Amino acid sequence: MSEAVTHSATTSPALLASLDPLLRDWLPRQRWFAGKGRQVTGLSLVSATELLPSGGQLGLYHLLVRVHQPPAPDQSGPARAGDCYQLLIGSREALPPRLAPALIGHVSEGPLANQTVYDALYDTRPAEVLLEAVRSRARIGALRFDRDPRQEIRPHLVPRLVTTEQSNSSVIYGDTFILKLLRRVVPGVNPDLELPLALAREGCPRVPPPTGWMLAELSGQTSVLGVLQPFVQGAADGWELALRELAKGESFDEEARALGRATAEVHLALAAGLPTVTLGHAQLRALADGMTERLEAAARVVPALRPHLPGLRATFAKLAERATQDRPLTAQRVHGDLHLGQCLRSADGQWSLIDFEGEPAKPLAERRLPQPPVRDVAGMLRSFDYAAHSASVPDPDWATACRAAYCAGYAEVTGLDPRADPVLLRAYETDKAVYEVVYEARHRPDWLPVPMAAVQRLAAAAQAEAEAETDAAAGAGTTGRAG
Structure with a gap:
């Protein structure tokens, strides 16, 4: 041979x-x-x-x-080969x-x-x-x-x-x-x-x-x-494993916690082995602007997004506001397309991460850029949501519990809970959900309700938060004038 x-x-x-x-x-x-x-x-x-x-x-x-x-139809910029x-x-x-x-x-x-x-x-x-x-x-x-x-x-x-x-x-x-x-x-x-x-x-x-x-x-x-x-012999695909536990009505919390720890170990190793960068005000602003631009482009392709635009824009506006604060953010190499299907659990219960190609549709140079690690976290949180809605009887509470366990496991290794920066985490979750809406509308219309439910939830929460802040500011102004 x-x-x-x-x-x-x-x-x-x-x-x-x-x-x-x-x-x-x-x-x-x-x-x-x-x-x-x-x-x-x-x-x-x-x-x-x-x-x-x-x-x-x-x-x-x-x-x-x-x-x-x-x-x-939605391709912008110069024509590519x-x-x-x-x-x-x-x-x-x-x-x-x-x-x-x-x-x-x-x-x-x-x-x-x-x-x-x-x-x-x-x-x-x-x-x-x-x-x-x-x-x-x-x-x-x-x-x-x-x-x-x-x-x-x-x-x-x-x-x-x-x-x-x-x-x-x-x-x-x-x-x-x-x-x-x-x-x-x-x-x-x-x-x-x-x-x-x-x-x-x-x-x-x-x-x-x-x-x-x-x-x-x-x-x-x-x-x-x-x-x-x-080849990881006897390994179970994370997506299939989650669906099996859902079908049996079993908790996935311990697996989610262990998967959070595995993700954190990979992030720490990538940060040790490859250069990291600090994102300053200008980079954070560009990050928020990019998310907003993707949202506007997505709304042109999928009209169902348009009623939720105010809340979604508010999410990215909060990230842009964070850019004005003296809170630099560390970016590093990440998986880039992390979800349950990119994870394997071996027969001894250990989790492995696979397929580091990133999102294939994106240019190679973009896939190799340092990113905040929370991008991977947000991808996994969205994957739990997909699994919960794929069950014969959707179970949002199952996803909520998995999300909490995953973040807790991540914090056990890094000392940093992704939920401690809610503005950043919500922005990345929202950006991912908007991407999913476009993908499903184009390739799997029957799945479109899954990311649309997330879009509705995220937009409503951001809208309510923005209105509460507006009311609080107005109340403070009235109190000041009365004094």
Whole structure:
């Protein structure tokens, strides 16, 4: 197998031309395709590398393909180049029945004429090729495979594709490793590799340390293609675990408290291993302005937000007011997209955090910016709310208890309770809920009531607080004039 991955050649652009009509139909149907609802107007080849020799019973090609589409309706600013996607394309004369779900189509012309092409991650041999390439630290065309030499990778581990992925794809090898392949590829330092490496250097046990990685080096720029990490055997997904406890009517408080402690440990390790910054008046003001701008843009897309605008604006106005006070705020690297589905509880009850990519829709540079740690906290609080509303009988009190337990667990480790800065926490919760409203309106309309309920609650609380302050100020003014 190692010979197959070390004597590979870059393929001709004619390969993409022959695949073009098939990919235009297949790509928009994939869960990880970000441009749903917009026509694919063109494909261009970024890189194509042959991983298994052509002419055999099985061919394997690694493609980086740029997909051109009209801009999204709410996209502002200068037009950007199309998204670049990582594809592993297998070719056979005919597919066995077990690979039917992987079918892309039948090629009529070009280098793969009369071949059937498919998503090769469903197939055992191509998946083995990737692991062997990492194990042997292979160099194949523009592709670079590397690993931590201190961790052993045994050969011949049986692979299987994880079929429940969303924005990426993962392959598990013998319940020993899991390889996450990033489907949407951007050049630069990807936090999905950068942050776990930093946490490993700090000895943080809450994140599986990277075992190996895949890179592409093109035009002087490096892009992360995939990360191999130890597989947490017998682990329960935090989202599924929470829903199971909800269905049984059981408390999740202890788990939420332990998850708060795990989050805090990760934050402390990130602050120790990577630079932190202090946000002064100007930065805090810009933070509040950014939240307000996102709110106004969201209200243009989702009219249901408009009745709640006064209260939501008041929340961000309070954050802007905080910027005038002499209370600097520390920012650091954070997870960036933390929720129950990004957490695993092992068989011994320990929590791990995974998937440090951040929100894939945001530019890489933005995902790597230092943020107040409360951003992650707010994401998890919103996740408890989602879980509570996903039960057959929604249970808001369950979410309230989880939120309190999570914050208490976080405070046990850091000494700082996120609820001690209610203005900041509410602003981040509100910003996240507004983001969720837009996402659900666009992708899952049936879920829209969940973030809308949060928006209504947060807006009403902010509005009532603002009115109480106004009344108090008016009362104080009247008392002063009477005196």
